[in-house]
Amino acid sequence: MNRVRASPPASAQPSLWQQPFVDQFDRHRANEGLKLTKTADETARHKLRVLFVDDEDAIRNIMSIELPRLGFDVTLCADGAEAIEALNKQSFDAAIIDLRMPNVDGWGVVDHINEVAPETEFVISTGHGDMDEAIHAVRKGAFDFLPKPTKLFEIANVLNQIGEKLALQNKAAALESQIRKVEGPKSDLIGDGPLMAKVKMLIQKIAPTDSTVLILGETGSGKEMVARRIHELSKRADKPFVAVNCGALPENLVESEFFGHRKGAFTGAETARKGLFEVANGGTLFLDELGELDKTMQVKLLRFLESGEIRRVGENESFTVDVRILCATNRDLTEMAAEGEFRDDLIFRINTFEMHLPALRDRQEDIPELARHLIARHLKKSDISDEFISPEAMDILTRHDWSGNVRELANGLEHAVILSDGHTIKPEDLPANILRSARANGAASVPFQVLGDTKTLREIERDVILQTLNRNGGDKPSTAKELGIALKTLYNKLNQYDATQAA
Numbered sequence: 001m002n003r004v005r006a007s008p009p010a011s012a013q014p015s016l017w018q019q020p021f022v023d024q025f026d027r028h029r030a031n032e033g034l035k036l037t038k039t040a041d042e043t044a045r046h047k048l049r050v051l052f053v054d055d056e057d058a059i060r061n062i063m064s065i066e067l068p069r070l071g072f073d074v075t076l077c078a079d080g081a082e083a084i085e086a087l088n089k090q091s092f093d094a095a096i097i098d099l100r101m102p103n104v105d106g107w108g109v110v111d112h113i114n115e116v117a118p119e120t121e122f123v124i125s126t127g128h129g130d131m132d133e134a135i136h137a138v139r140k141g142a143f144d145f146l147p148k149p150t151k152l153f154e155i156a157n158v159l160n161q162i163g164e165k166l167a168l169q170n171k172a173a174a175l176e177s178q179i180r181k182v183e184g185p186k187s188d189l190i191g192d193g194p195l196m197a198k199v200k201m202l203i204q205k206i207a208p209t210d211s212t213v214l215i216l217g218e219t220g221s222g223k224e225m226v227a228r229r230i231h232e233l234s235k236r237a238d239k240p241f242v243a244v245n246c247g248a249l250p251e252n253l254v255e256s257e258f259f260g261h262r263k264g265a266f267t268g269a270e271t272a273r274k275g276l277f278e279v280a281n282g283g284t285l286f287l288d289e290l291g292e293l294d295k296t297m298q299v300k301l302l303r304f305l306e307s308g309e310i311r312r313v314g315e316n317e318s319f320t321v322d323v324r325i326l327c328a329t330n331r332d333l334t335e336m337a338a339e340g341e342f343r344d345d346l347i348f349r350i351n352t353f354e355m356h357l358p359a360l361r362d363r364q365e366d367i368p369e370l371a372r373h374l375i376a377r378h379l380k381k382s383d384i385s386d387e388f389i390s391p392e393a394m395d396i397l398t399r400h401d402w403s404g405n406v407r408e409l410a411n412g413l414e415h416a417v418i419l420s421d422g423h424t425i426k427p428e429d430l431p432a433n434i435l436r437s438a439r440a441n442g443a444a445s446v447p448f449q450v451l452g453d454t455k456t457l458r459e460i461e462r463d464v465i466l467q468t469l470n471r472n473g474g475d476k477p478s479t480a481k482e483l484g485i486a487l488k489t490l491y492n493k494l495n496q497y498d499a500t501q502a503a
């Protein structure tokens with residue numbers, strides 16, 4: 001078995017007359033065929049892993065030179081037994097299999113592929129081809145059937161077709177994994193205040209690069225949205241964007257979710273499976289909640305970032321994928337590193353660029369536009385009128401502290417739209433916790449009866465007493481006077497509140 005990744009030096013190449021079925025014209029057509037379907041850049045990115053099985057030395061020699069030159073990562077095997085050994089060790093995107101071979105023949109290899117690596121596309125190549133064999137090959141699931149002597153350009157073409165099919169499959173898998181998360185049209189990052197303008201400018205600058213980016217910000221502040229935007233503005237935009245929440249993966253399956261596994265790699269691995277890195281090939285992998293990644297996976301991620309290679313669970317060989325990594329967390333990774341929970345060297349690898357997303361409370365100027373956008377998104381409209389949110393309700397929205405950031409705003413507005421009369425959102429349509437905090441922050445338009453709907457009388461009384469005390473600068477006699485109660489009663493009430501808080 002012989003694995004060839006890069007083109008060997010020119011001196012190692014046999015002269016063209018030694019090559020039985022690769023003439024100048026064939027080589028030219030193979031090159032042209034590649035140009036027609038892919039740019040050189042793309043070919044480099046999607047190194048198809050090809051298993052080439054043929055017992056003729058001359059053909060293997062040529063393929064060991066020509067296929068890497070055309071951008072494929074080739075493993076060559078001289079017979080069926082070697083091919084089976086190779087298939088047991090690693091996964092392949094495609095296999096080109098000769099039928100007549102000593103020991104295990106081509107059909108034996110095909111059966112093994114169907115058994116252990118059904119995702120590998122295989123092409124039958126034989127000098128003894130007849131109609132029956134072609135039909136048999138198709139029935140066994142062959143991608144194509146190439147009668148010998150096979151031309152290099154035919155092989156290049158068929159491998160490219162397989163590459164395109166895989167790229168489409170990856171895209172479909174990525175879409176499927178995202179479909180439940182689709183929340184509307186493209187990631188329209190709303191907000192033109194100074195803080196968001198800075199974020200947007202940084203996105204424009206770093207999107208076209210292949211650098212890793214660490215996106216920091218409170219929960220719901222838009223980290224995933226920013227990651228999507230970076231992807232959309234990058235040259236990878238038409239390739240998959242795969243988002244994964246590192247904290248949501250079951251501990252014992254994280255590695256196989258990330259890197260895939262071969263059939264039988266562990267109990268329950270009934271079929272071979274691609275990992276998220278492979279699904280994202282050519283595109284972007286967004287690792288959300290990176291701080292939740294355990295130490296073993298931190299090492300494996302670091303290894304990928306250093307080598308660009310991954311290895312499926314249960315396989316011995318690693319292979320290259322072209323994936324841009326974007327990460328996000330709301331934890332302090334440096335602090336985690338100081339406590340030995342996160343690797344320093346991984347932080348240095350991922351924070352080539354660090355983006356800090358502002359909390360919503362720090363960009364109140366964006367709230368009116370965001371609110372209108374989120375309502376329109378919920379109603380599946382392109383826009384809504386300015387009057388849809390009453391000035392009183394808007395006043396309340398801009399005073400809440402939004403610990404859940406844009407996500408909390410979106411949820412609150414969804415609640416309000418449902419309770420509203422369908423024309424205007426009024427204060428009483430907003431969730432009670434928002435009304436409460438707005439009132440504490442001085443919003444005049446919060447109706448008491450609304451608070452009363454969800455608060456006990458005792459809670460309302462406490463709010464009023466505490467607010468009056470605040471207004472009087474902590475002066476208890478003036479507070480008691482303003483409230484029209486005895487000073488003793490005020491002390492009793494305050495003691496009660498302290499006791500409840502301490503409990």
Ligand SMILES: Nc1ncnc2c1ncn2[C@@H]1O[C@H](COP(=O)(O)OP(=O)(O)OP(=O)(O)O)[C@@H](O)[C@H]1O
Nearest residue numbers: 183188189190218219220221222223224225406407
């Ligand atoms: N600037 C923005 N413009 C429009 N919508 C936004 C913006 N920021 C966030 N959102 C919306 O807010 C919600 C939460 O955003 P997102 O999931 O990106 O936050 P996050 O920071 O990744 O959250 P978490 O930390 O919980 O993973 C989504 O519905 C998203 O579409």
